[in-house]
Amino acid sequence: MDYNATKAFINVVQSGSFTNASQKTDIPISTLSRKVTELEQQLGVQLLERSKQGVKLTCKGQVFFEQTMLGIELLEQASKTVQSNHLLEGKLRLSIPPNFSLWWDLLIDFQKAYPDIRVFCHSSDRLVDLFEDGIDVALRMQEIHTDKVVSKCITTLKTVFVASPDLFQRFDKPYTINQLFKLPIADWANVNDRQFTWNEDKEKIRYEPYYSTNDIHAILYYVRQSMGIALLPEYLVNDDLQTGRLIQLLPDEPKPIIPLFLIYAHHRYPSAIIRAYLEFCENWIMRHYQIH
Known part of the structure; x- marks a missing residue:
């Protein structure tokens, strides 16, 4: 043969x-x-x-x-x-959400561990077609239900309400969720998003963002400039909270968690490079972030 x-x-x-x-x-x-x-x-x-x-x-x-x-x-x-001294070499084609800085450090450490693997990283928030787009593994914040792919939950991200202390020179600090949503809100949104709601017990609070974008770093910048309040992943604002540049609001209010899924083609035997990447991601997250 x-x-x-x-x-x-x-x-x-x-x-x-x-x-x-x-x-x-x-x-x-x-x-x-x-x-x-x-x-x-x-x-x-x-x-x-x-x-x-x-x-x-x-x-x-x-x-x-x-x-x-x-x-x-x-x-x-x-x-x-x-x-060779290195066991793996070849190409790895990835897709991650735009401006997802958590994964930037992971990919650098991955290539340090596997220097003979060349990485192409496609930045997109759409649901890529792994086969049509030639992607080996996609990172997404929602599970895909199909027998063609595997959706592996790698971790969950905590979220926090944050604002600049200077914002409260112009507004009263909120102590309830209803008070919070009366203040200027910066929120993530896509082009087709029209309605924004927050589930408070059995009640739905409808609100209109003062500023919305699909760029999470733009939201963080907006909040840092004392323009509004936002619900952001905890990892993204940890440094700001520690330095006092931002403060956390309503810490006892239940907030959503964001699941992260690694999505790859459903093969009985994924390639060694894909298996190495999946294992590396899981170990890296557990080592650097206690997010689960």
């Missing part, structure tokens, strides 16, 4: 299309297509169903993929172990 043809087949399946596989491996599409066709001819079975939307495994292709992937991967890692 042709090792290179089998490896090409596995890359195409993991990437979802010949185009994405070509971008990740720097191998021309024509070469990948020829290799997979030769493999199918050698085996005497069709492994992939090809379409404009990408590729889909046939029943026999699924069996072949599951039984060969782990073997190919182990063979590659054994080769790299004796040839």
Whole structure:
């Protein structure tokens, strides 16, 4: 059996299309297509169903993929172990929310731990199509329910109400949630968001943000300038709270937590690079942030 043809087949399946596989491996599409066709001819079975939307495994292709992937991967890692001081090398294509600074430090530490892994990081708050966009792992604040992907909750983020002390030279400090929502609110919003509500026991408080944006750092800047109050992730404002630049409001008021999900394609055997990244993220979060 042709090792290179089998490896090409596995890359195409993991990437979802010949185009994405070509971008990740720097191998021309024509070469990948020829290799997979030769493999199918050698085996005497069709492994992939090809379409404009990408590729889909046939029943026999699924069996072949599951039984060969782990073997190919182990063979590659054994080769790299004796040839290099680093066990993993290749490309990792990620998607994270815009301005998500918590993950910036994580990615720097990840590449320090795995210096031979090249990282492409796509910044977007939309639900990317892992296969169409060629993304290995996406970080999102909501779970995706489909049998095509795995949504792994990596942690949850606490949130806090914050404001600049100088804001209360112009307004009375709030001591209830109703008082708080009568003050200028800075809030996260997308282009289609029209209604803003806060659930207080069984009552819904409707409010209109004084300032709204889908840039969380713009909200933080706005609050620092004493323009309003915001509900922000605790990790983002910890330094401001410690220095007194911002103060926390209504600390005993129940506030939402933000779940973080790592989303990746549903393969029986994710690649070694993806497995290393998933494990690194979980360990890094536990080591640096007691967020759970």
